[in-house]
Amino acid sequence: MASLTSATDTMHTEILKVDASSIHFEQPGAASSRLTISDPATEASLHRAVKILQTTAQPVAFPTETVYGLGASALDDAASRAIYTAKRRPADNPLIVHVSGLDQLQRVLHTELPAIYEPLVAHFWPGPLTVVLPAPHDPATGGSVVSPVCTHGQDTVAVRMPAHPVARALIALSDLPLAAPSANASTRPSPTTAQHVYADLQGRLPLIIDGGACDVGVESTVVDGTVSPPRLLRPGGISLEQIRAAGGPAWANVVVGKATAGKDEIVRTPGMKYKHYSPKAPVVLFNGCGNGVSAVSKFLQSHPPSITSSSDNNNNNNNNNDNINKPKIALLPTREFDTSEIETAITAAGFLVMIKSLGKSGAEISHNLFSALREMDEDQGCDMILVEGIDEANEGLAVMNRLTKAASTVITS
Ligand code: TXA
Ligand code: MG
Numbered sequence: 001m002a003s004l005t006s007a008t009d010t011m012h013t014e015i016l017k018v019d020a021s022s023i024h025f026e027q028p029g030a031a032s033s034r035l036t037i038s039d040p041a042t043e044a045s046l047h048r049a050v051k052i053l054q055t056t057a058q059p060v061a062f063p064t065e066t067v068y069g070l071g072a073s074a075l076d077d078a079a080s081r082a083i084y085t086a087k088r089r090p091a092d093n094p095l096i097v098h099v100s101g102l103d104q105l106q107r108v109l110h111t112e113l114p115a116i117y118e119p120l121v122a123h124f125w126p127g128p129l130t131v132v133l134p135a136p137h138d139p140a141t142g143g144s145v146v147s148p149v150c151t152h153g154q155d156t157v158a159v160r161m162p163a164h165p166v167a168r169a170l171i172a173l174s175d176l177p178l179a180a181p182s183a184n185a186s187t188r189p190s191p192t193t194a195q196h197v198y199a200d201l202q203g204r205l206p207l208i209i210d211g212g213a214c215d216v217g218v219e220s221t222v223v224d225g226t227v228s229p230p231r232l233l234r235p236g237g238i239s240l241e242q243i244r245a246a247g248g249p250a251w252a253n254v255v256v257g258k259a260t261a262g263k264d265e266i267v268r269t270p271g272m273k274y275k276h277y278s279p280k281a282p283v284v285l286f287n288g289c290g291n292g293v294s295a296v297s298k299f300l301q302s303h304p305p306s307i308t309s310s311s312d313n314n315n316n317n318n319n320n321n322d323n324i325n326k327p328k329i330a331l332l333p334t335r336e337f338d339t340s341e342i343e344t345a346i347t348a349a350g351f352l353v354m355i356k357s358l359g360k361s362g363a364e365i366s367h368n369l370f371s372a373l374r375e376m377d378e379d380q381g382c383d384m385i386l387v388e389g390i391d392e393a394n395e396g397l398a399v400m401n402r403l404t405k406a407a408s409t410v411i412t413s
Contacts, residue, residue: 010203011058015194016045020063020211023165030125030161032103035172046166049209050174056206057082061183061197062170063211064098064162066128066219066237067190067370068197069180070205071098071170073147075108080149080179086204089186095150095179096130096158096220100171105159109145109177111136116225116250123246126163128220128237132156150179160220166211182219183208189277189370189377189406192217196374217367218398223254233257235398237366256397277370277406279377279385281308281330285407287389291338295411296331296386297345303409305329305351305384327383328352330376334388335360354380358387362395369399373406 022039023046037043049060057078059070070087072079074097084091099105102121106112113121117131135157136145146157159177162168171178182190185200194210221236223243232240232254243251282305289295305327329351333339339355346353356372358365376382387403390396404410 011206013198013202013205013208015198015208015210016048017210018042018045018166020165023169025165025168030102030121032101032172035169037169045209046169046173049170049207052206053079053170053174053176053178058206059083059086060170061191061194061201061205061208062166062180063164063194063209063214064167064180065164065214066162066216067192067214068183068194068208069098069162069167069178070183070197070201071167071178071180073174074150074177074179075145075147077147077149080147083179083181084149086201087181087184087186089181091149092152093181094152094154094158095181096160096222097146097150098167098171098178098180099159099161100168100175101126101161104171104175104177108175109136109157109159110139111145111159114225116230119246119248120223120243120251121161124238124242125161126168128160128163128216130158130160130220130222130234130236132158132222132224132226132233134226146177147179156224156226158222164211164214166209170209187276187278189279189373190219191374192367192371196371199374199378213371215367217369217371218395218402221398225250229253229255231255231257235401237398239394240397241394277373277402279373279406281377281382281385282408283373283385283387283403283406285387285389285403285410286337287410288413289388289411290413291336291341292333292388293338293341293345295413296342297349299386299409299411300329300346300349300351304349308383323352326350326352328354328381330380330382330385331355332358332372332376332385332387334358334365334390337388354382362390362393362399365390365399366395369402 019039019042022042024036025033027033059072061070183197184191191197192214194208197208216237219236221238222234224231307327358368
């Protein structure tokens, strides 16, 4: 590829809306598939993005079924580097490479899928499952195919085939494997709408393709079958239970990696050693605290929130002047919290409270998690966010992994 130029200064960030339902792939599975786009405006917008991806080293943000991604060619050093610059990501945290199907994996990345992944890929591609593969070499030159910027020079590369029609179409139309981390500024909650991306990265990328809110809401599951026994490196949109059920004997004893690591520890998923998913307001996570009334009351007595400089609490609907100087607490209940009793207790303690249920089912809670954290932090200017945790079964493992990292304090019963 010709050498690409990257942007250095603040640029105008355009948002283009597309209609994802107008994009159709003939085949549902991981095989390559003919693509049709029935809406001309959507087609034109996708071609604008493809042109940027093919001819510049600037990244483009687009929806996937998990979270919005910030994508650029995984084959090009400058393009891959521009992703790190735009989101201020530490250089030693490698990127996931997104492919349009098994055909592109073979043809462009010169990679055969190791047999251990076959049952998983048959079940979950396209979808929120990322597999770690040996990093491919070009048979002609012997050089690495994927940019070493993207892999941080590791001998493995993480690959997934996204299910979202917009992501799939961009990869297929450009015929470029796209390196794409979540399109948030590093350390912030992952973005599940185009507006979240704009809030974090405005002026740092030329284009955001807006395909509406992401369905799953947490990132893909990362698994490593290059080691024995195979490991689950990051819980995500495909649950541990689903992997055990669909993966056959090789995945029956999959080992779950630990969620956090020390700063200097060498880990197989470098992403886990950094501050992550954090709103500006402190997040307090309540685990196994029943109806929550006594746990929340006790916590607020010993750790009363104060008004932060970033919030003036003037944007609450209540125009009562008395409220202007009161700290504002967000309450994000899930399954067992007695919301009205907790509201009474928080109000009696002299604080304002905003309540937003994350939902009851694992799918709802995953879907709402990052957007609720952002809404309470960025839109409502809350001074503290209290969240009710859930058990770690099924979607709960990914939800609790994100919440544990977002939280500055974890209260257990
Ligand atoms: O759902 C997703 O996976 C989203 C969307 C945009 O596709 N992407 C995403 O990327 O979450 P990112 O960069 O935010 O997270 C990538 C994770 C990190 O924890 C990173 O350390 C790990 O994957 N990773 C990347 N390459 C790896 C490798 N070769 N071996 C092990 N872990 C790897
Ligand atoms: Mg991320």
